[in-house]
Amino acid sequence: MTGSVARPREGRTLVMGVVNVTPDSFSDGGRFLPTDAAVAHGLHLLAEGADLLDIGGESTRPGAHRPSLDEELDRVVPVVAALATAAPDAVISVDTMRAAVAEAAVAAGARIVNDVSGGLADAQMLPLVARLGVGYIAMHWRGHSADMQTRAVYAEVVPEVCRELATRRDAALAAGIAPERLILDPGLGFAKLPEHNWALIAHLDQVIALGHPVLFAASRKGFLGKVGRPVGADPRPADHRDVATAATSVLAALAGAWAVRVHDVRGTRDALDVVQASWAATGGRPSTATPDGTPDGAPGVTADGTPEGLADGTTDTDRERLFFHPRFFLHGRD
Numbered sequence: 332m333t334g335s336v337a338r339p340r341e342g343r344t345l346v347m348g349v350v351n352v353t354p355d356s357f358s359d360g361g362r363f364l365p366t367d368a369a370v371a372h373g374l375h376l377l378a379e380g381a382d383l384l385d386i387g388g389e390s391t392r393p394g395a396h397r398p399s400l401d402e403e404l405d406r407v408v409p410v411v412a413a414l415a416t417a418a419p420d421a422v423i424s425v426d427t428m429r430a431a432v433a434e435a436a437v438a439a440g441a442r443i444v445n446d447v448s449g450g451l452a453d454a455q456m457l458p459l460v461a462r463l464g465v466g467y468i469a470m471h472w473r474g475h476s477a478d479m480q481t482r483a484v485y486a487e488v489v490p491e492v493c494r495e496l497a498t499r500r501d502a503a504l505a506a507g508i509a510p511e512r513l514i515l516d517p518g519l520g521f522a523k524l525p526e527h528n529w530a531l532i533a534h535l536d537q538v539i540a541l542g543h544p545v546l547f548a549a550s551r552k553g554f555l556g557k558v559g560r561p562v563g564a565d566p567r568p569a570d571h572r573d574v575a576t577a578a579t580s581v582l583a584a585l586a587g588a589w590a591v592r593v594h595d596v597r598g599t600r601d602a603l604d605v606v607q608a609s610w611a612a613t614g615g616r617p618s619t620a621t622p623d624g625t626p627d628g629a630p631g632v633t634a635d636g637t638p639e640g641l642a643d644g645t646t647d648t649d650r651e652r653l654f655f656h657p658r659f660f661l662h663g664r665d
């Protein structure tokens with residue numbers, strides 16, 4: 332991070348739990364491919380404190396090949412539908428680059444489309460999301476996973492990623508996606524070498540300065556397997572990277588990230604609770620008042636950091652307002 336420490340103006344950094352319904356994701360491929368296993372895992376992550384669930388049916392690990400549309404639909408839609416029924420309060424995101432999958436998942440209960448291609452993989456995606464009126468996560472991306480690492484070429488990674496992400500932001504807004512429903516993501520590990528990921532982590536404030544909530548997704552990625560290891564040594568295996576992941580989640584929260592996308596929800600919540608507690612010691616959560624001191628009606632958070640209104644009795648509309656309220660997701664520097 333550069334400059335002073337920043338934090339979300341309201342509330343805490345949210346935790347998005349990963350449910351990969353794939354045979355080949357790098358850290359959990361195959362474990363949650365059966366629908367029942369994926370649904371049970373999603374419910375487990377919610378019980379551990381996930382604020383959102385991200386359901387995906389396509390592995391995007393470097394070198395991965397794409398499933399067919401039908402395969403992806405068959406993996407994702409029954410899981411979204413079952414989770415939306417079993418946990419009607421859960422905020423479900425669908426991790427897909429295909430408009431047809433996004434449309435079916437939203438019909439089944441998803442409220443956010445997480446598109447790692449930022450609208451580049453499917454020309455129908457941005458207009459579809461605009462029409463559906465759901466949340467949209469646009470990630471920095473330079474091409475499909477099969478050969479994306481050949482595109483990890485930057486003169487200056489941070490300004491280049493910010494510039495390319497700003498282009499996707501502008502395309503999303505031009506397609507009619509409401510600005511308060513747009514979330515940006517620097518795309519760690521996608522066409523990026525370890526040094527690129529570290530530069531983006533160190534300068535996450537510049538991504539946040541693009542003016543939208545930022546999703547940070549470092550969980551168990553390869554560069555975390557190499558950190559602290561001697562040159563030439565085997566990297567830590569993916570399921571031994573959760574402590575390193577939690578450390579990056581703390582960095583992201585301090586920088587003002589909106590949410591972190593992680594496999595280990597419980598450990599992440601513990602780590603982010605530490606951030607929350609340290610903020611509490613310096614005066615509690617920031618006020619929801621406007622800069623001139625008048626209340627603006629924006630949602631606040633309860634003492635434990637839960638967004639107000641997420642308790643029983645909250646309507647869909649209220650919840651949408653809480654999760655997408657522009658001020659709730661406005662981040663800035665103190």
Ligand code: PMM
Binds near residue numbers: 356426445446550
């Ligand atoms: N990374 C993966 C999958 N989906 N979505 C967003 N928005 N950002 C990411 O960095 C991202 C993603 C790959 O990780 P996984 O195989 O563990 O899900």
